[in-house]
Amino acid sequence: MKISHLVTEIEGHRSTKLVAFEGDQFVGHVDVYVKGEWASFARLFVREDYRNKGLGSELVETCCTIAKAGGATQIGISIAFCNEQVIPWYAKRGFDKRYEEDGCHCFTRPLPKRSHEQ
Numbered sequence: 001m002k003i004s005h006l007v008t009e010i011e012g013h014r015s016t017k018l019v020a021f022e023g024d025q026f027v028g029h030v031d032v033y034v035k036g037e038w039a040s041f042a043r044l045f046v047r048e049d050y051r052n053k054g055l056g057s058e059l060v061e062t063c064c065t066i067a068k069a070g071g072a073t074q075i076g077i078s079i080a081f082c083n084e085q086v087i088p089w090y091a092k093r094g095f096d097k098r099y100e101e102d103g104c105h106c107f108t109r110p111l112p113k114r115s116h117e118q
């Protein structure tokens with residue numbers, strides 16, 4: 001499995017697209033955005049026949065690593081009301097609900113610095 005990164009920067013927003021391939025087969029993707037202390041990610045998707053193998057978790061953890069490296073202390077995700085079944089999956093990965101907006105549940109996870117990074 002290989003995860004490719006495409007990084008772009010527009011008006012101070014750094015965006016990284018992660019695309020996962022197994023050989024030449026596309027199997028998953030996610031986009032992560034970092035601006036200042038805040039990061040968010042969107043469009044997390046793993047191809048159905050590649051689910052339950054840890055790829056979704058790996059993509060989210062890679063987003064968190066990129067966000068921390070960019071200076072963020074929090075990362076957020078908007079979950080559409082019509083996709084609520086995925087909430088326990090995020091809760092298990094350290095995301096807590098903050099508020100609801102425009103038909104979405106907004107969840108965040110802190111990105112604590114390790115003591116030697118202070």
Ligand SMILES: CC(C)(COP(=O)(O)OP(=O)(O)OC[C@H]1O[C@@H](n2cnc3c(N)ncnc32)[C@H](O)[C@@H]1OP(=O)(O)O)[C@@H](O)C(=O)NCCC(=O)NCCS
Binds near residue numbers: 045078
């Ligand atoms: C949500 C989604 C990204 C999860 O992707 P995934 O690759 O299946 O995620 P993981 O494999 O990391 O986790 C799934 C389960 O497999 C388990 N798992 C992890 N590694 C595993 C392994 N090596 N072998 C077997 N099971 C494993 C995990 O424990 C997890 O179980 P849990 O939910 O009880 O904790 C995927 O279901 C998806 O693309 N859904 C449709 C799009 C979507 O809803 N995206 C989110 C938008 S907000």
